[in-house]
Amino acid sequence: MPVSPLFRPIDVAPAYQKVADAIEREIVNGRIKPGDPIGTEHDLVRQFGVNRSTIREGIRVLEEGGLISRDSSRRLHACLPRYSKLTSRLSRALVLHEVTFRELYEASMTLEVASIEGAVEQASEENLAELTDNLARSEAVVGDPAMLAECDAEFHVLVAKASQNRVLQLAREPAAQLFYPTTEMIVTGVAEGGPRLVAAHRHLIDAIRRRDREAGVLWTRRHLQDWRRGFEKIASLDRSVEHMYMEHAQAARRR
Amino acid sequence: MPVSPLFRPIDVAPAYQKVADAIEREIVNGRIKPGDPIGTEHDLVRQFGVNRSTIREGIRVLEEGGLISRDSSRRLHACLPRYSKLTSRLSRALVLHEVTFRELYEASMTLEVASIEGAVEQASEENLAELTDNLARSEAVVGDPAMLAECDAEFHVLVAKASQNRVLQLAREPAAQLFYPTTEMIVTGVAEGGPRLVAAHRHLIDAIRRRDREAGVLWTRRHLQDWRRGFEKIASLDRSVEHMYMEHAQAARRR
DNA sequence: TGCTGTCCCTTTGTCCGACAAAGTTAAAGC
DNA sequence: GCTTTAACTTTGTCGGACAAAGGGACAGCA
Structure with missing residues (x-):
């Protein structure tokens, strides 16, 4: 008893x-x-x-x-906790839980579309200036996969920032951090990858400036589908996120 | 120089x-x-x-x-990092950054709709059994706001789990943790709140079982709009998430 | 005035040794 | 075989110690 x-x-x-x-x-x-x-x-x-x-x-x-x-x-x-520091913990957790690229892709499809919708609606002139600056830098390094991948990651952070929704910004971050290394691999391995990536960014900025939601969503989907097609030339979507990603996460955390 | x-x-x-x-x-x-x-x-x-x-x-x-x-x-x-432990850090960060309920609401609208879409597509019999069990427990405590709010939080965790997408599960968690206390307040303050909440859960389970995506999305939106209407009877959506939420987050973390 | 070097004090990062409380292991006793 | 007892180990906490680095004040020098 x-x-x-x-x-x-x-x-x-x-x-x-x-x-x-x-x-x-x-x-x-x-x-x-x-x-x-x-x-x-x-x-x-x-x-x-x-x-x-x-x-x-x-x-x-x-x-x-x-x-x-x-x-x-x-x-x-x-101090105010920095999202990126905290979300790198989550990225690490995702790696250890051996999530697949399919999960990453599908979740990101939702999160990035939501980001662009918010950005189209809410972006300020300052946001647009940051995005335009990023685009210029991307164009300058289109031949350097590592730098271009870094610019790409920053671009999508800026889009999320333009949505003015910090919850969304934070929610997309763990997944986004895991994208970076594959983007580098894809741009390295697929010849037309770099230019297509930059072109997509240009269309996205344009959509935000014109407040054209349809175009924003369309180009975000295309951008992600491009990533997917490029990735599938290298590996299966059902492969789990590899341990090598942690090097990037660690480097990012120390910044 | x-x-x-x-x-x-x-x-x-x-x-x-x-x-x-x-x-x-x-x-x-x-x-x-x-x-x-x-x-x-x-x-x-x-x-x-x-x-x-x-x-x-x-x-x-x-x-x-x-x-x-x-x-x-x-x-x-x-050990494998537990999501809930890590995401409570993020919830705390959101509080300190003074995000608004509007940001929370809009991000959750995206995240929860994505969850139900995944669940409709992927839910296993076991997931349905867990959801049904949760529903039964919810019906039993419909008069107890604190318990019902807890059941509601668990319900949505289970829906996300049924999507079989761990990235999504993790992405929605920080925002979801901030919902819990308001749900309790709303169910306390709005007479028909409890029954409506349980009814929405019933419809959601039904939609998942019938693999009816439209119905799932519809009832998720209604469910969240119900929360919003209830919340706006108490406070403005543009109020920042209050410090009192941390008590809940702290209690959850220690579990 | 503006820059440099010096001295002193504070603070941090690290080390050493110590001990009570709680857990572990193993032998002793029934 | 099961319980009790007696070592032994490990953790949490303590006190004190010291080198390295930073901050501040002050004098010297251009």
């Missing part, structure tokens, strides 16, 4: 976790604002009454979560 | 970071498989030749990233 629940389980979190939680609460509640200094480790030792090693373990937890960071002089301050 | 970039910045990562990176590499490369033991802190001290405090800081980093965890006996082992 199970005993009746007379007592609740006691919260026995280790001290470093409690330190992290306490600081996190202050930041999330807004009592510590992004940019505010957290104080030195010694300060925290005094405030929490625990050893510096314990404080440092707590700091690592928060740092990894993107809630605090150290400036050039290594002083601690609260 | 700027100096020409003769030298690249030297990589001077602190030791704990190098420890974390080294272990991460082994896991991501697959040399350490999920479930494999990492060894004791003392083992790592010997292998890396650094102090235990340094090892422990590195471990915190990996633990926070979901790459390793401690079992019941606190021994370290590699």
